[in-house]
Amino acid sequence: MQVRKSELLPLPVREDDVVLGLSSSGVHSNGFSLVRKIVKVTNSDYDSKPPFESNHPSLVEALLEPTRIYVKSLMKLLKTSSSQGKVRAFAHITGGGLTENIPRVLDKSVNCCLNLGSWKLLPVFEWIRKSKLVSDTEMLRTFNCGIGMVVIVSKDYVDEATKLLQSEGETVYKIGVCRKGEGKVSYSGSL
Numbered sequence: 001m002q003v004r005k006s007e008l009l010p011l012p013v014r015e016d017d018v019v020l021g022l023s024s025s026g027v028h029s030n031g032f033s034l035v036r037k038i039v040k041v042t043n044s045d046y047d048s049k050p051p052f053e054s055n056h057p058s059l060v061e062a063l064l065e066p067t068r069i070y071v072k073s074l075m076k077l078l079k080t081s082s083s084q085g086k087v088r089a090f091a092h093i094t095g096g097g098l099t100e101n102i103p104r105v106l107d108k109s110v111n112c113c114l115n116l117g118s119w120k121l122l123p124v125f126e127w128i129r130k131s132k133l134v135s136d137t138e139m140l141r142t143f144n145c146g147i148g149m150v151v152i153v154s155k156d157y158v159d160e161a162t163k164l165l166q167s168e169g170e171t172v173y174k175i176g177v178c179r180k181g182e183g184k185v186s187y188s189g190s191l
Contacts, residue, residue: 009087009088009089009090009105010088010089010090010105010152011085011087011088011089012088012107013088013089013105013106013107013110013112013152013178014088014110014154014178015110015178015179015180016155016177016178016179017088017110017152017153017154017155017177017178018152018153018154018155018158018174018176018177018178019102019112019114019150019151019152019174019175019176019177019178020150020151020152020153020158020161020162020165020172020173020174020175021118021119021146021147021149021150021151021172021173021174021175022068022070022073022147022148022149022150022151022165022170022171022172023068023119023120023122023146023147023148023170023171023172023173024067024068024093024122024144024146024147024148024149025065025066025067025068025148026062026063026065026122026124027063027065027124027143027144028067028068028093028094028144028148029067030094030095030097030142030143030144031095031097031142031143032063034128034133034134034138034142035063035128037133038127038128038131038133038134039059041131041133042131044059045059046058046059046060046063047059047060050062050123050124050127051127052123052124052126052127053123054123054124062124063124065124067148068148068149070092070148070149070170072168073165073168073169073170074090074149074151076164076168077151077161077164077165077168080164082157082160083157083161085154086153086154086156086157086161087151087152087153087157087161088105088152088153088154089105089106089150089151089152090105090149090150090151090152091104091105091149091150091152092148092149093144093147093148093149093150094144096141097139097140097141097142097143097144097145098114098140098141098144098145098147098150098185099137099140099141099185099187100141101150102150102185103183103184103185105152106178106183106184107183108182108183109180109181109182109183110178110179110180110181110183111178111179111180111181111182111183111184111185111186112152112176112177112178112184112185112186113176113177113178113179113185113186113187113188114175114176114185114186114187114188115175115176115187115188115189116136116187116188116189116190116191117189117190118173118174118175118176118189119146119147119173119175120146120173121145121146121191122146125139125143125145125146125191128143129191136190136191139191140185140187140191145191147173147175150175151165152178155177158174162174
């Protein structure tokens with residue numbers, strides 16, 4: 001398969017583009033130094049039942065939930081003819097969380113404005129938040145907070161992209177919009 005240079009991602013992200021978030025499966029192997037500290041300070045036991053809702057019998061198994069892989073869903077999205085030029089960028093939310101990974105795909109002329117109440121915080125992140133050892137700012141900089149992949153699309157492609165990604169088994173949230181700015185992430189609300 002040959003790709004034209006003009007189709008390589010990221011494409012320029014524009015004002016009013018929409019930020020879709022694909023649900024993560026858990027911590028995705030980022031922020032474990034902080035997680036270990038929280039386990040210690042909260043006197044949690046790795047071998048005991050998780051102190052949050054989980055299908056895993058132990059805390060260690062819940063924390064080590066395998067990372068979700070998004071390749072098949074994203075490739076399906078890119079291979080639809082209607083996506084040409086409408087899928088602007090992908091940001092895999094790894095070390096650096098939402099606030100450090102998203103700016104890597106933004107132009108210096110736009111900001112990504114996230115609405116923190118627009119997606120379901122996974123129980124593991126609720127547990128971390130309730131520990132009161134980590135501020136929302138630190139959580140957003142360290143963890144994926146339940147969003148493992150960000151897909152930025154043109155505003156006229158939101159519904160079609162969402163339906164296609166959902167048909168591939170993804171849980172999709174509309175988590176923000178792009179506005180004029182300096183290539184940064186801003187947010188409103190709280191986790």
